[in-house]
Amino acid sequence: MINPLGERESKALLSGEWTGRLGCSDHGKPYIVPIHYLFDNGYVYMQSPPGHKIDVLRDNPNACLQVDEVKDDAHWRSVLAFGLYEEVRDARERERVLSDMFERWPHTTEVESQTKNAAPDTIVFRIRVTDITGVYESH
Numbered sequence: 001m002i003n004p005l006g007e008r009e010s011k012a013l014l015s016g017e018w019t020g021r022l023g024c025s026d027h028g029k030p031y032i033v034p035i036h037y038l039f040d041n042g043y044v045y046m047q048s049p050p051g052h053k054i055d056v057l058r059d060n061p062n063a064c065l066q067v068d069e070v071k072d073d074a075h076w077r078s079v080l081a082f083g084l085y086e087e088v089r090d091a092r093e094r095e096r097v098l099s100d101m102f103e104r105w106p107h108t109t110e111v112e113s114q115t116k117n118a119a120p121d122t123i124v125f126r127i128r129v130t131d132i133t134g135v136y137e138s139h
Helices: 007-016 052-059 091-104 110-115
Strands: 002-005 019-026 029-036 038-040 043-048 062-072 075-087 123-138
Touching (some): 002 007, 007 038, 007 123, 029 043, 043 091, 091 123
Antiparallel strands (some): 038 043, 043 123, 062 075
């Protein structure tokens, strides 16, 4: 039986994982990509080189992140966090976020893990979470 997760449990799942699927709308078509993220203080932080995903989010800032924890077919939890895309332009916040990201997942890419720094054109962005919902199944 599928049951709802409360807000506290949904946020705990979001905080405990680091890989999810970012969903957005590409001129009315769904666009979903896997992504590493960091959930901190009501924001889901991510980083990316310039490209299609960033163009889509700049065009339509409505986005969501779906995160799962799956033990087996009968024991899983899933969360959807909805919100708005924002680029992190403040140098101090960008540095803090990148530092926290590389500390949490130091092997994101070979270059970044060696330098502990993002490529110069890396875009640091966040989803300001406005709504979060979750479900689970456990037999």
